[in-house]
Amino acid sequence: MKIEFDEDVCIGMYQCVAEWSEFEKDKDRGKAVLNDAEEVEDGVFVREVPEDAELDAKFAARTCPVDAITVYDDDGEQLIP
Numbered sequence: 001m002k003i004e005f006d007e008d009v010c011i012g013m014y015q016c017v018a019e020w021s022e023f024e025k026d027k028d029r030g031k032a033v034l035n036d037a038e039e040v041e042d043g044v045f046v047r048e049v050p051e052d053a054e055l056d057a058k059f060a061a062r063t064c065p066v067d068a069i070t071v072y073d074d075d076g077e078q079l080i081p
Contacts, residue, residue, distance in 0.1 A: 001049040001079075002072045003057050005034040008043040009068035016060035016069060020053065023060055031066075 005023075012030035016023040022035045037045035049057040049071075061069040061080040071080040 001051075001054050001057070001074060002046055003034070003037075003049050003061065004040075004070040004072065005030040005032070005037060005045045006043060006068045006070075007031055007033075007045065009066050010064075011066050011068075013064040015065065015066055018061050019060040022047075022053070024055070 010031045012025075012032065014021050014023075014032055016032050024033045024035060025077055026033045034045045037047040041048050045072060058071055058080055062072045067081045069080070070078060073079055
C-alpha cells in the first residue's frame with residue numbers, strides 16, 4: 001500500500017497527525033509533513049505504508065478535510081478518497 005500527500009492542498013488542520021504517527025506538524029509553514037516520503041512532483045510526497053500501519057494510514061486519509069491524502073493499494077488502485 002502507498003500513501004500520497006499533496007502538501008499544497010494541505011490547510012494545516014493536523015487531523016492526520018492525530019491518526020498516524022508518520023504525519024507531523026510543521027507549525028512554521030502551517031502544513032503537515034509525511035515522514036520518510038519521497039517528493040515525486042512539486043509538493044506531492046509518496047511513501048510505502050507498512051502492513052502494521054495500514055489502518056492508521058487509512059484513518060489519516062479519511063480525516064483530511066481537504067482530501068490532501070490519497071491511499072493506493074498494491075495494484076495502484078485508489079482506495080481513499
